[in-house]
Each structure stands twice: as structure tokens, then as C-alpha cells.
Amino acid sequence: MNSVSKPVTVTTLMRMKANGEKIVALTAYDYPFARLVEDAGLHLMLVGDSLGMVVQGLTSTLPVTMEEMVYHTRMVARGAGHAMVLGDMPFMSYQTSISEAVGNAGRFLKESGAAGVKLEGGAAVCDRIRAMTEAGIPVQAHIGLTPQSVHQMGGFRVQRDEERLLADAIAVEAAGAFSVVLEGIPAPIAAKITTQLKIPTIGIGAGPHCDGQILVLHDMLGLNDRHQPKFVKQYARLGDLAREALRQYAADVQNGAFPGPEHCY
Ligand code: KIV
Secondary structure: OHHHOOOOOHHHHHHHHHHOOOEEEEEOOOHHHHHHHHHOOOOEEEEOOOHHHHOOOOOOOOOOOHHHHHHHHHHHHHHOOOOEEEEEOOOOOOOOOHHHHHHHHHHHHHHHOOOEEEEEEOHHHHHHHHHHHHOOOOEEEEEEOOHHHHHHHOOOOOOOOHHHHHHHHHHHHHHOOOEEEEEOOOHHHHHHHHHHOOOOEEEEOOOOOOOEEEEOHHHHOOOOOOOOOOOOOOOOOHHHHHHHHHHHHHHHHHHOOOOOHHHOO
């Protein structure tokens, strides 16, 4: 990928949209995987609060804390080079007040080395987006299927209210967001939003016409054996590989094949 010779910034992403060059993003949660994502030349690493589900084994993202997000973002930022690292604002880190929202967003930049933050919500969180942007913090918005609202949505459901989705997208752009994640939205609606916005849209379950795509790392690498949404494409089966390696190790220890002479001092 040719846009990653210099560190990726909000300006790079705007230019990529203008040039019709797709933005490639993934989540990352720790140093070794951040190294791999970086080596593959991806543009954006999001330390998603999805870590609650794919790393911590929770059934939703709601219990994830700011401390945990800062901890994971720090590890990812150490492994990233050119890719832009974003920290995901966890549930209740920005909903209670604007000042708490700006303070918590600032922690990602001050304490973890992220270059920006992401938060869920459309028109309802525009005052937060505006305040963070005014404080110099790049903000990526996230509309459509917003997992922190799982109880309000009645489950992880595709969102189809075109009028509301368009209004949310236009509102977050006007509030200063530099990009917006479109999750769980019919492809024609995501295409319409992408055409109407100047800022790049990053799709996940939103079809092929977004300016970029993101997936959850553990889903696409086959490290998550829970139910996978329709939009996930699995590019590897690392879970199966790891299971086989672990069985082999156990067998080797039990039958005396490991350690061999070459492993001894
Ligand atoms: O938490 C997360 O990983 C996300 C992405 C899937 C967009 O919000």
C-alpha cells in the first residue's frame, strides 16, 4: 500500500478519500499484533472496546473501563509506526458530561500515544465531538449499529432508518469529526452517506462503497470462536493453528520428544 511511507494523519485520510484510495483499517489490542498490522502496511489501527468481547471474553463492550482502554492503547501505540492509532472511548467515559468526555479523550493522547479517539453516536454526541475537536483531539464518529447501545437497540441489529443515519452522518461531520465509522448499515445507505460527506467513511458491515473498511482483528484471523456476523470474512484460521501447536507441544512433553538435545545447555 503506497500511502504509508509517512505517518498516517487526518490529512492523509482526507487526501485518500479525495483520490478515491481505499483506507484499510483493523482493530488491534496489543504489541505483537500491532507489529503485524503495521508490517502489513495498514493505515489505521483502532484499539476498539470490542476488546471486551474478543480479549476479555465478555458478552458485550459495556463493562470495559478507561483504564483498560488506556493500557491496551499504550501497547498498540508501541507496536505501530506509520499507522494512525485511535483509542475507542468506552461506555460511560463520554456520556455523563462534556468535561469528563474531553478529559477522558485527552488521556488517550497524553497517556497512551494515540493520535485520536473514536466514540459512538450521531447527533446526540455532537457537543462532545465539538469540544474534543476544539481541544485539538481528532475524533472519529461511529454511527449505525453502535454496540454500546445494545440494550436500546434490542440486540446487535442492522440499522435501516435512512433519514436518521444521514442526519447523524451530516451532524458529526459538521461537529468536526475527521472520519465516521458506519457499522451494520445497508450498503445503499452507506454509499449515499459516503457520497454526501467530505470526511472519509469507514465501513464494517456497510458494503463496498465506503471510503475504507475495518474488521475486528480476532474475527478476520480466526481467533474468535463465537458467532460471527455475516459481514466478517475470515482470512486465516489462527485459532486452529494454535490449537494444533498446543496439542503437539503437550504430546512432545509427554512422550519425551521435547526438550531434545538441541534445546539443552
Ligand atoms: O470496538 C470496535 O472494535 C469497533 C470497530 C468494530 C469499529 O468499534
